[in-house]
Amino acid sequence: MKNLTLLTDLYQFTMINGYFKQNIHNDIVVFDMFFRKNPSKGGYTIVCGIEQLVDYINNLKFEDEDISYLRSLNLFEDDFLDFLKEFKFTGDIYSVEEGSVMFPNEPIIRVKAPLYQAQLIETTLLNIVNFQSLIATKASRVCFAAGSDPVLEFGLRRAQGPDAGLYGSRAAVIGGCVGTANVLAGKMFNIPVVGTHAHSWVQKFDSELESFRVYANMYPNKSLLLVDTYDVLNSGMPNAITVFNELRDKGFKPSGVRLDSGDMEYLSKEIRAMLDEAGFYDASIVASNDLDEYKILELKSSGAKISSWGVGTKLITSSDSPALGGVYKLCAVEENDKLVPKIKISEDPEKITNPGFKNVVRIYNKHNKAEADLIILDDEIIDESKELTIFHPVYTWKKKTYKNFTAKRLLKPLFLSGKCVHEKKDVMAIREYTQNELNTLWPQYRRITSPEEYKVDLSEKLWDLKNNMISERRKK
Template sequence: MSMCDRRNLSMVMDLYELTMSNGYFLDSDPDDVATFDVFFRRIPDNGGYAIFAGLEQIVEYIEDMHFEDDDIEYLGSLGMFDPGFLEFLRGYRFKGSVSAFDEGTVIFPGEPVITVTAPLIDAQIVETAILAQFNHQSLIATKASRIVRAAKGRAVSDFGARRAHNMDAAVYGARAAYIGGVAGTATVLSGKMFGIPISGTMAHSWVMYHESEYESFAAYARIYPDDTVLLIDTYDVLKSGTPNAIRCAKEVLGPMGKRLKGVRLDSGDLAYLTKEVRKMLDAADMEDCRIIASNSLDEYSISSIIDQGGCIDAFGVGERLITSKSDPVFGGVYKISAIEKGGVTIPKIKVSEAVEKITNPGRKMVYRIYDSTGHATSDLITHEDEEVDLSGPYDVIDTHRPWRKVDLSGHTARPLLKPIIVNGTRVSPQRSLTEIRDYVRMQLRDEIWEEEQRFENPHIHHMDMSVSYYEDKMELLSRCQSNR
């Protein structure tokens, strides 16, 4: 099936979601409601922050979720499901509610970025699809943000489609990379679907097809005189590519009243070569000609090239962005936190020998806490309906140092979890990709401390809990331990 054809992705789920749902159908009260939280435990690349992306695709999936006749026929052929359950699926529509942070929010480990509160089956059956979108796009958006930061104001474009894990990864990876701050993409379908600016230059095959490098440059310049960027590393950057590019600028573009827009290098010692190319271009009165570099770049190699004085105006970043090669797992999880029976909400907690795997129980609210300068000092987890009044003394527990109470008086609090879907119906307006991208930029510029954004040993963002919530969690944890 063509990627552009309409696809029903409702069956993108692990089998146990269906076996559990079949079990709930046969052995639970249909009025029981579950709350599940989506959170992650560790920031990729040992970074100080991550970027939440993929919410729009999660909403699209939930809104469109249904089972067609051939889906029911396939599930029936497995011999695992009750006929009544299969008929239930035939008319299935999601009836629950979803709350989430705004897409593009800077996020930190342990906090519920998405919360699903729904009838048991509805809450269980959406797990894999939610995690697939959350993990992939948040991973790529986070990696893109790091790479853009390393470029220090130089434009970064996504060149990764051909090295992505498949076509969906290329298309939605480009979307996530744009949220993370890249200027554009070479993936045409992403431009069409999401309005991302697209860009591209020439291929080595174009140069090698022609009888000479100069003839290839001249032909390209005649076809694209307003946007000529020449690939100068097919043969020899300094002895052939750059001289031929200068000659093309003078002999072909000059008489047309045009200027050579740029040259691109895709191999070699980029720090050394770009310094030499810059000298040659400037000596030819081509100071406005930009130098673009690609070739297996990431935040570390870009930082190194810039530190060495490399003369690069823009970067094309491919495989190490689109696959987040250095740390390709985001690790988001979907864990139950509460059950509602007969109108009574019962908090649930997962206990583990690994402290980081102990979950936060119950229905919650998350606040971002700001000091008087507008910087985010911490995130705060409270009970869902707990009042947070910072106009006077307000003690919280620092979860990294739980023996320490912190007074947040004089700070301000902004709630992060917002209703997205209520009783199966979307209630939040769709935001443009540009709005999401600008929101990321604003947070990193104005709210998130520079110390949390550095690549090496970043400051750990404080994750606090209200005293009431923390005490209830400890009581539940103690009760679970004593009942073992």
């Protein structure tokens, strides 16, 4: 990974310089990262990118050329630039486990650090986690629509730059895709890569039949043939079946066909009938034309005979919702060795932050289904042996009581006093974790459109703190 230390907004430096000059740069502060809305009007968000966040923090260092560049801006004096040369992250970062399913307003990352450090990392922390979480979430929606059919990530050529293609593939696999066409992503993240041939392959030969035959002979165990270069039903399919018969005669099992244009519903039904009639019941039909979760739902409900889905542009850009609006807000400052809660008030009630040094607890029933989340102050303990009553933070008369539950604390340490305590995990292991997390959700929270809203309440202690702080501020 290249050195991203300067990858931040200029105002972080103008502010850090100010704190330095005021000699308050070492004040300990706490920032939460959270988001206010799920992408695509969905019911949840998968947190992703934690591994790259850890790399970023581990590699923070101002090189001489970075300092020279900052000097060239004529905004900073030498004492400050010398101070930056010694920069090293010394704080604590807690995060939910990568691949966790989270909900609006919950702290997903918590940074406790000297003010200048917490401020420097804001922008890139958000950049990394916003993007990968967005794509993992989108992928999980597409996979949910596809049911048990495999979904493949095909979007590199339309991704928003090389990193978006690479980290987007990683996130897509964590969100549920079974593989990607992106070879470098396969190498970097040890995830499955997939791919067969393009229309240009077929065009390069004198006949479609010859192109199929050459391809199938070369990859007899991976003989997925693209059948829509000329005419799917009158040319592509008859030629594919000829070649599949030849393969079968040699003892191989044909893989199937890919369809990249035309009326997917009609064509897939005709293709299925042709394959079945020739006895290729197991040959799959891969579709790959401008797909997303909405189109897949519609095709499946119309009985289209598609067995796997290659999804490109609309997944890798999350096209209906191309940004996750994660924010990073001050929630406490240390004064005389004690953390004092801070709040940001707004006329817009949704924009009022949750104050204090917090954690999140998830309540599971005995069938391991997630029932609700509770944002708590970090020193609160949820006693599983007692009843737990939670209440809606606005309509406080809406209450619910749980017994026989288990409570899981979600924020765990990545860095303690600057030391990385995070254990690297394989992407495929994170993927498995995510799939388990998704299985703890009732399906109504995963619905593609108009999902139920999952309960995220505040502990009584946090609710009291927040409302007292709001009242006090309003008095001023």
